[in-house]
Amino acid sequence: MDAARLIAKKFGAVLLRVSNGKFDDPVLFVHGRLRECLTLVTVALALWLVGTAIRRVINRSDRSPGSRGLQQAAVLFISINLFVWACGRTVLFWSLFYNKKQVDNFAQYQIKRELFTELQGRRRAVLIGNSQTNRSIDEVAMNAMIGSRLWTTELTQPGARGFDMLILSRDIPLKRGDWVICYITEINFYGMGSGIVAADFLHFGDIPDLAEFHGWSQLAPGSIRSGLLGKVLPLYRYRNSLSHRLLGWEITRVHQSRHDSAVDPDPDAQAQSSASKLGIGKGSEFEQAAFTRMADELSEKGCTLIVIAGNLHPALAKRIAPEVRDDLAGFFKSLKHRHPDHLAIVDGSGFFVPDADSFFDLVHFTDHAQQRFTHGLTLHLQPAVASGLPSDLLE
Numbered sequence: 001m002d003a004a005r006l007i008a009k010k011f012g013a014v015l016l017r018v019s020n021g022k023f024d025d026p027v028l029f030v031h032g033r034l035r036e037c038l039t040l041v042t043v044a045l046a047l048w049l050v051g052t053a054i055r056r057v058i059n060r061s062d063r064s065p066g067s068r069g070l071q072q073a074a075v076l077f078i079s080i081n082l083f084v085w086a087c088g089r090t091v092l093f094w095s096l097f098y099n100k101k102q103v104d105n106f107a108q109y110q111i112k113r114e115l116f117t118e119l120q121g122r123r124r125a126v127l128i129g130n131s132q133t134n135r136s137i138d139e140v141a142m143n144a145m146i147g148s149r150l151w152t153t154e155l156t157q158p159g160a161r162g163f164d165m166l167i168l169s170r171d172i173p174l175k176r177g178d179w180v181i182c183y184i185t186e187i188n189f190y191g192m193g194s195g196i197v198a199a200d201f202l203h204f205g206d207i208p209d210l211a212e213f214h215g216w217s218q219l220a221p222g223s224i225r226s227g228l229l230g231k232v233l234p235l236y237r238y239r240n241s242l243s244h245r246l247l248g249w250e251i252t253r254v255h256q257s258r259h260d261s262a263v264d265p266d267p268d269a270q271a272q273s274s275a276s277k278l279g280i281g282k283g284s285e286f287e288q289a290a291f292t293r294m295a296d297e298l299s300e301k302g303c304t305l306i307v308i309a310g311n312l313h314p315a316l317a318k319r320i321a322p323e324v325r326d327d328l329a330g331f332f333k334s335l336k337h338r339h340p341d342h343l344a345i346v347d348g349s350g351f352f353v354p355d356a357d358s359f360f361d362l363v364h365f366t367d368h369a370q371q372r373f374t375h376g377l378t379l380h381l382q383p384a385v386a387s388g389l390p391s392d393l394l395e
Contacts (some may be wrong), residue, residue: 003034005027007030007193020140021139021140021143021246022111022112022115022153022369023115023118024151028118028120029115029118030243032091032114032115032230033042033091033092034362036090036091036092037092038085039086039090040087040090040092043083043086044083044084047083048081049077050285051075051076052077053092054075055072055075057074058071058072062352063263067201067248070359078258079080079233081233081234081235084235084238084296085234088110088234088237088238089114091111091114091115094107094110094111094114094241095111095130096245097244098111099244101261101306102123102244104240104241105156105157105158105243106157106200106240106241107241109156109157110157110291112153112154113155113173114174115153115169116153116155116172116173117173119151121155122147122148122150122151122176123149123150123177123179123385124151124152124153124175124177124178124179124355125150125152125153125178125179125180125181126152126153126154126155126170126172126174126178126180126181127139127152127153127154127156127181127182127183127294128155128156128159128165128168128172128180128181128182129154129156129165129182129183129184129188130157130158130159130164130166130187130188131156131158131159131363131364132183132185132187132310132363132364133154133156133181133182133183134154134156135365135370136183136208136308136310136362136365136370136372136373136374137154137181137183137349137370137377138370138374139152139153139154140370141371141374141375141378142374142377142378145378145382146373146378146381146382146385148258149385149386150179150381150385155172157196157197157200157201158196159193159195159196159197160188160196160197161189161193161286161287162188162189162217162286162289162291162294163193163198163210163213163215163218163286163287163290163291164193164196164197164198164201164207165182165188165290165294166206166209166291166293166294167197167198167202167203167206167291168197168201168298169252169294169297169298170203170205170206170297171201173205173280174298174301174303175302176301176302176303177302177303178301178304179303179304179305179306180301180303180304180305180306181296181306181308182305182306182307182308183308183310183348184307184308184309184310184328185309185310185311185312185340185363186278186312186320186324186325186328187278187312187363187380188282188291189267189283189284189287189288189291189328189331189378190277190278190279190283190284190287190324190328191277191278191279191283192218192277192283193218193219193220193283193287195219195220195221195222195223196220196221196223197222198219198223198224198226198253199217199222199223199226199227199230200226200227200230200237200240202223202224202226202227202228202230202231203226203227203231204228204231207228209293209389210224212289213285213286213289213290213293214282214286215290217282218283218286218287220281227242232280242317267313267315267356267361267362268315270315270316270362270364271310271313271315271316271318271319272319273282273315273350274316274362275319275320275321278320278324279321279324280323280324280327284327284377288331291335292334292335292338295335295338295339295342295343296316296338296339298342299339299341299342299343302342303342304342304343304344305339305342305343305344306343306381307332307343307345307346307348308342308346308347308348309332309345309346309347309348310348311348311349312362312363313356313361313362313363314355314356315336315362316362316363319377331344333345346377346380348373348377350380351373351376351377351379351380352369352372352373352376352377354369354373366394
């Protein structure tokens with residue numbers, strides 16, 4: 001820790017400036033990175049020693065040269081994946097993929113997740129959900145207002161829906177007393193999911209939930225296979241981040257760029273198309289069942305779940321079928337009834353009523369609207385933060 005203090009004293013201001021609000025204690029940050037360096041050196045040395053011993057045994061065997069070569073290649077492949085797995089649990093490794101303008105959401109998540117585990121001495125809050133949560137709530141602004149008592153970390157992923165949030169909540173090292181904040185609109189439960197989160201975060205332990213909730217057909221083809229394969233082979237799991245860094249953003253995002261350019265720029269046309277895809281059915285039942293399971297697990301851990309009833313662009317909101325809106329409202333009520341002591345439903349319109357100018361597309365706030373919403377939300381949370389009693393939010 002003394003070495004960390006010396007380094008932080010000299011470079012602390014620079015670290016805080018480039019951190020973009022991911023931490024506020026340079027000493028703790030530097031200490032964590034020094035620990036990671038020692039860990040990776042130890043892992044590399046251990047793998048080298050074990051690999052060398054195994055290769056000697058293989059070379060002494062009476063197998064054919066070809067067979068020995070295949071065995072040695074297998075040892076090398078396994079060693080690389082083990083080392084990459086160890087690297088993937090460090091901020092140092094993921095910092096290599098950090099880009100403030102062309103954001104790698106997976107790498108960003110890994111950095112913030114590891115820093116979240118190092119936080120000490122304060123209550124913790126985590127934002128989970130999709131890009132709407134990300135664009136509606138600015139955790140840096142929240143921490144500037146109440147960070148000394150409640151430190152908020154954003155761990156969202158694009159396209160996250162009910163089942164995706166269940167997966168993410170299990171991946172995040174939550175503990176008793178943590179707050180989990182979700183910004184929820186109709187797009188979280190109605191319509192088809194993208195499978196992006198499942199492809200990157202799915203665990204073998206999530207499979208029973210897929211079976212119980214009949215969700216196999218609700219995820220994009222190949223996403224389940226990719227998620228499970230990634231749990232076995234870290235090199236495969238990190239393939240997208242490695243591609244972004246090695247090949248360049250323009251090449252790896254060419255399909256997304258083509259999709260974006262093909263979207264009709266007329267908001268009304270977009271709204272009509274998007275609203276027609278939002279309906280009640282097996283998909284919404286699956287997503288709501290998974291979100292309910294997440295609420296159950298968070299309650300068992302002693303966490304407080306704060307569900308913010310959010311907003312969509314007026315052009316889209318007015319085209320959503322009334323039965324969909326009613327179904328979502330009923331779902332919120334059932335959640336509150338199920339967990340009266342660990343769940344709060346917050347109406348986002350209670351402190352910020354957005355208009356068409358508050359959105360830069362059908363679902364995402366502009367920067368100005370994000371700041372207004374964040375300010376209103378933080379003021380709403382302040383009494384519970386000041387008292388240290390999340391029950392103040394549940395009344």
